[in-house]
Amino acid sequence: MQYTHTSKIANVIKRDGKVLMTTTKGDIPLVAERGEGDFIYDISGNRFVDFSSFISVYNFGVNSTRQVRDAIKRQVDTLMHSAFTDYYAQAPVAFAENLITMFPSGFGRVFFSNSGTEANEAAIKFSRYFSRRQYMMGFYNAFHGRTMGALSLTISKGVQRGRFGPFGAAVHAPYAYCYRCPLGKEYPSCALACVDHIKKAILSKEVSPKEVAAIFMEPVQGEGGYIVPPKEFAREIRAIADDNGIILVSDEVQAGYMRTGKFLAMDNFGVKADIYTMAKAVGAGLPMGVTVTRKSLGDMPLGAHSNTFGGNLAAVAGADAQLRYVKSHMASLASQASSKGALITKRLRAMANSNELIGDVRGLGLMIGVEFVKDRKSKEPAVKERDAVLMESFKNGLVMLPCGESSIRIIPPLTISIQHLRQGLDILEDAIEAVAKKDRKGS
Numbered sequence: 001m002q003y004t005h006t007s008k009i010a011n012v013i014k015r016d017g018k019v020l021m022t023t024t025k026g027d028i029p030l031v032a033e034r035g036e037g038d039f040i041y042d043i044s045g046n047r048f049v050d051f052s053s054f055i056s057v058y059n060f061g062v063n064s065t066r067q068v069r070d071a072i073k074r075q076v077d078t079l080m081h082s083a084f085t086d087y088y089a090q091a092p093v094a095f096a097e098n099l100i101t102m103f104p105s106g107f108g109r110v111f112f113s114n115s116g117t118e119a120n121e122a123a124i125k126f127s128r129y130f131s132r133r134q135y136m137m138g139f140y141n142a143f144h145g146r147t148m149g150a151l152s153l154t155i156s157k158g159v160q161r162g163r164f165g166p167f168g169a170a171v172h173a174p175y176a177y178c179y180r181c182p183l184g185k186e187y188p189s190c191a192l193a194c195v196d197h198i199k200k201a202i203l204s205k206e207v208s209p210k211e212v213a214a215i216f217m218e219p220v221q222g223e224g225g226y227i228v229p230p231k232e233f234a235r236e237i238r239a240i241a242d243d244n245g246i247i248l249v250s251d252e253v254q255a256g257y258m259r260t261g262k263f264l265a266m267d268n269f270g271v272k273a274d275i276y277t278m279a280k281a282v283g284a285g286l287p288m289g290v291t292v293t294r295k296s297l298g299d300m301p302l303g304a305h306s307n308t309f310g311g312n313l314a315a316v317a318g319a320d321a322q323l324r325y326v327k328s329h330m331a332s333l334a335s336q337a338s339s340k341g342a343l344i345t346k347r348l349r350a351m352a353n354s355n356e357l358i359g360d361v362r363g364l365g366l367m368i369g370v371e372f373v374k375d376r377k378s379k380e381p382a383v384k385e386r387d388a389v390l391m392e393s394f395k396n397g398l399v400m401l402p403c404g405e406s407s408i409r410i411i412p413p414l415t416i417s418i419q420h421l422r423q424g425l426d427i428l429e430d431a432i433e434a435v436a437k438k439d440r441k442g443s
């Protein structure tokens with residue numbers, strides 16, 4: 001499919017620029033109108049294979065499943081909002097009970113909000129409250145959201161923090177980004193020098209571990225570049241938390257909800273956190289965030305934290321229908337994530353053999369990142385080339401998202417057909433070839 005840029009599309013984009021304050025839109029002129037299964041359609045009838053799941057929200061098909069949509073419609077006709085934080089309602093309680101069954105034993109408290117940043121905001125407040133400590137520890141390249149508490153931990157791009165400080169009490173540690181080790185080491189000969197640095201520099205010189213309430217960790221860094229750490233890294237972080245009475249928060253807003261093949265991404269490392277935060281896919285297309293805590297952490301007093309829309313009935317109806325779908329398709333979803341993820345990485349690694357632009361291909365399940373470089377020796381980030389690959393792919397019928405400095409995320413719905421997956425990969429391969437060719441001509 002060749003994309004047609006119509007005046008209708010141009011008109012919406014122009015009006016958007018006049019009235020909307022700030023967003024994260026790039027150059028891709030997608031004006032979405034309709035979605036179904038593996039495809040997104042824009043307002044002029046252009047059709048795209050979806051490799052974005054609209055930022056890992058539609059993990060089970062664009063616009064979710066019919067059962068989810070029907071459940072939401074039924075609830076909309078009955079009662080959409082019931083001020084669940086002030087009065088009682090059956091559906092949010094049932095959903096919380098259902099959700100808890102997906103967590104390790106001992107997890108028993110759910111807090112509902114409307115987004116990832118709010119789920120993390122709650123986790124920050126709960127950790128401070130339970131531990132009576134003030135500091136948070138996060139990681140370089142982390143993204144936990146944009147409200148002030150979460151932003152204290154977010155450190156993936158300068159623009160996200162510029163002119164917004166001062167921030168809450170937070171320190172940042174090196175994440176095991178082994179392709180570009182922040183300490184200039186090589187894995188595995190480094191013996192996880194990043195962990196050593198956390199112990200010997202950050203938690204002994206910058207802040208006392210006894211003052212750290214929580215460590216916030218994305219099991220796979222998302223916005224920061226789809227960075228998958230070695231398994232031992234997560235285990236070492238768990239050990240640091242255990243040794244110092246620190247709460248470990250796993251931010252699963254992007255990596256959770258089957259995206260990596262497991263309901264909880266942290267399970268890939270054999271690690272259990274103390275608090276999990278989720279959003280994006282949980283609400284099946286409606287806004288929902290959840291913060292799930294170990295019962296042993298304790299309870300918050302009434303009124304210490306709350307909101308208006310948490311447990312919104314329409315959102316809960318969709319989320320519960322989706323969770324039932326996930327539970328009854330667990331094994332198939334897990335195997336689709338791993339087999340389709342393997343298919344994509346194999347193909348991209350084969351492309352990398354003949355294309356210097358591809359510096360690194362990494363991923364877990366169906367959460368895959370491709371990092372673009374000017375050449376493999378210098379590893380200089382190829383930002384313009386990455387953007388050109390996104391645009392070229394879009395023009396040929398494939399929607400994807402950037403991440404990190406020069407990477408692309410490949411996150412189709414887990415249910416994408418093999419045929420459409422291959423179709424998307426063909427478009428991506430042609431786009432990378434076209435951009436590389438242009439580069440060769442230009443140099």
Ligand SMILES: Cc1ncc(COP(=O)(O)O)c(C=O)c1O
Nearest residue numbers: 115116117143144145222253254
């Ligand atoms: C890991 C992670 N945490 C938190 C957030 C913030 O979520 P929201 O945009 O819903 O506030 C995101 C969003 O991309 C995310 O990827």
